[in-house]
Amino acid sequence: MSGRRYVVLMGPPGAGKGTQASRVAEEGGMCKISTGDLLREALAAGTELGRKAEKTMKAGELVSDDVILGLVDEVLDRSECSGGAVFDGFPRTVDQARGLEGLLAQRGETLDQVLIIEVPETEIVTRLSGRRVCKTCGKLYHISFGPSRQEGVCDACGGELVQRPDDAPETITRRLAVYAEETAPVREHYAATVGVTAIDGDQPIDAVTEAIRRELQPADAEG
Ligand code: ADP
Ligand code: ADP
Ligand code: ZN
Numbered sequence: 001m002s003g004r005r006y007v008v009l010m011g012p013p014g015a016g017k018g019t020q021a022s023r024v025a026e027e028g029g030m031c032k033i034s035t036g037d038l039l040r041e042a043l044a045a046g047t048e049l050g051r052k053a054e055k056t057m058k059a060g061e062l063v064s065d066d067v068i069l070g071l072v073d074e075v076l077d078r079s080e081c082s083g084g085a086v087f088d089g090f091p092r093t094v095d096q097a098r099g100l101e102g103l104l105a106q107r108g109e110t111l112d113q114v115l116i117i118e119v120p121e122t123e124i125v126t127r128l129s130g131r132r133v134c135k136t137c138g139k140l141y142h143i144s145f146g147p148s149r150q151e152g153v154c155d156a157c158g159g160e161l162v163q164r165p166d167d168a169p170e171t172i173t174r175r176l177a178v179y180a181e182e183t184a185p186v187r188e189h190y191a192a193t194v195g196v197t198a199i200d201g202d203q204p205i206d207a208v209t210e211a212i213r214r215e216l217q218p219a220d221a222e223g
Contacts (some may be wrong), residue, residue, distance in 0.1 A: 003219050004109060005030055005084035008091070008100075010187065011117035013175045014128040015201050016208055019140050020117065021088035023209050024216065029083035031075075035090040037138060038071045039063060058165050060174035062092055062182060069099040076103060084112075084219075092183045097190065113217060114190040117201035117208065121176065128172050132161040146205060 005028065009017045018034060025032040039057060042050030053063045072090060075081065091097040104110055119127075130143040132152075136159025141148050148154060152161050166175065190196045197215045201208055 004082070005113075005217075005219050006087070006104060006109060006111045007085070007216070008087045008111065008114045008190070009117065010114060010183070010190075010196075011201060012119065012121075012124055012179045012183075013172070014124040014131070015117040015119045016127070016205065017088045017117060019146075019205060020208055020212055021086045022140075024212055025086040027213075028086070028216065028219070031078065031081040031083070031085050032088055033072060033075050033081070033085045033090065034088040035063075035068050035071060035092075036088070038075065040138075042071075058171065060166055060171040060178060062178060065093055065095045065099060068092075068096055069103065072100065073103055076107065084109075091186055094185050094189050097186050111194055113215075114194055114196045115199050115212060115215060116187060116196055117199045119201040123202055124176070125172060128167045129169065131167055132163060134159040135162050136160070 007024075007030070009021050009024075011017050018036075021032045021034065024030075039050065039053045043054050043057075044050070049067060053067070056063050068090065072087075076085065087100070091100050100111065127142065127145070130145070132141040132143060132148075133139070134141075134154035134157060137154060137157045139154055139156050140146070141154075141161060148161060153159075154161060165171075187196055199208065199211050199215065203211075
């Protein structure tokens with residue numbers, strides 16, 4: 001057995017996927033693959049892909065499945081992913097879920113687990129509107145629930161903390177609608193295939209991490 005693990009972390013915008021994926025990936029020797037981060041990196045680097053995605057992201061719509069699958073395909077072969085991966089914010093459509101199965105199959109791998117972080121909508125809006133992110137290293141903060149030691153400055157690297165343009169109120173509303181329309185069906189897809197484990201995301205960050213740890217299967221549980 002390869003001992004590699006592939007875990008999808010689902011949930012609405014603001015559920016805490018990025019926060020939890022970073023923790024769980026590090027502990028489990030996996031890489032974190034966040035398609036949102038990959039798109040923002042492309043945008044910051046000024047690549048054509050990044051420029052094309054910018055408007056779509058600002059509007060809260062989904063970037064095309066081809067572009068997303070291309071990004072994931074590249075990252076999967078990086079050395080930091082040799083222990084497997086935690087997917088954050090991907091797949092967001094049923095076609096992406098099928099595409100992921102293909103990418104893993106090409107590598108002789110399969111998806112092990114799907115976890116979904118559940119959070120009520122009112123809490124989501126509070127989380128997204130208070131979210132801050134380090135411009136330099138991407139570390140996540142919240143002005144009330146997880147502030148930096150010094151306002152506006154990253155604890156990890158001293159970088160500047162900024163608000164994401166798509167965390168504006170109008171865009172939040174649209175992103176929630178897109179989640180309900182396009183991403184919720186991914187849950188049904190997985191419920192009928194690998195199975196889905198629900199995680200109560202409406203508790204403090206450490207308690208959610210603990211709940212995820214309890215559900216995660218050990219690396220050699222497969223086969
Ligand atoms: P959040 O989890 O807070 O909604 P992300 O960082 O995952 O935010 O995504 C930000 C934006 O990037 C999305 O609203 C969408 O425009 C784009 N995006 C990220 N991942 C995907 C994906 N898998 N498919 C399509 N678009 C994506
Ligand atoms: P997602 O990747 O699902 O969009 P994030 O991990 O970026 O979500 O979290 C959204 C915001 O909520 C961030 O500001 C983060 O610090 C905060 N947050 C994450 N998990 C919790 C939690 N369990 N309780 C309170 N705030 C949280
Ligand atoms: Zn930083």
